Amino acid sequence: MRTTRRLVLRGFLEADREPFARMNADPEVMRHLQGPMSRERSDAFVRRIGVCWAERGYGLWALERRDSGEFLGYTGLWPADVLPSGPAVEVGWRLARPAWGHGFATEAATEALRLAFTDVGLDEVVSFTPAVNTASLGVMRRIGLRRDPGRDFDHPRVDATAYPELVRHLVHALDASAWRADVARSGRS
Incomplete structure (x- = not known):
């Protein structure tokens, strides 16, 4: 578990399955991901997230607001096996619509990069999205x-x-x- 100024980044709980499934069934949330996800697929994704953490020592965190405990979505690191250049680790995020436009994805993904480069010791992190997904391109x-x-x-x-x-x-x-140089320049630790 990690915390940022406004967020708790933690493992998924049983209570997260319902809001996670609602988010994954929202056509607007999923418009750049080939449409809504069924409850069964959403629950299976939660199981894969747990396996990823157990096998790799990294994965996706559930995001909640520190002030209210509201489930917001996820961020974290995920194995990417679709790039022609070879396997990589992706930093990614998906937030429920009410959480859009507040900087939560940026805040959480910044913490995911810290995990990648300090705790996990990765040499590189990637992120990719369709060209039409301008919001995620902005977060990147x-x-x-x-x-x-x-x-x-x-x-x-x-x-x-x-x-x-x-x-x-x-x-x-x-x-x-480059991440270390950016952190040193910005004064973040």
Whole structure:
């Protein structure tokens, strides 16, 4: 578990399954992810998150507001096996609509980068999203990731017939030395 100024980043609880499933069933939340997710798929995702933490020592955190305990979504690190350049670790986030526009994704993802480069000892973290997902592209820039256009790719798991606008993914990346330099420049610890 970690805390930031406004957030608690923690493991998923049984009580999170319902708000998590509601979030994953929201067409607006899922519009860049090929549409809503069923409750069964949402629950299976929670199980995979637990396995990831157990096997790798990193994964996705449930996010809650420190002041109210409200479930907001998730952020964290996830294995990425779809990049043509090879396996990587992705920093990612998904927030329920009421949590949009408050800087929660940026705040939480900044903490996920700290986990990646200090506790886990990763050399690099990536993030990628369809070109139409301007909100996530903004988060990537705010947390210090840099565009890596040479690694952009057509996502092999996107249904190109149903979602042609979601096929092309833009890649951002950050290596540990650049992260350390950014932290030193900003005075964050």
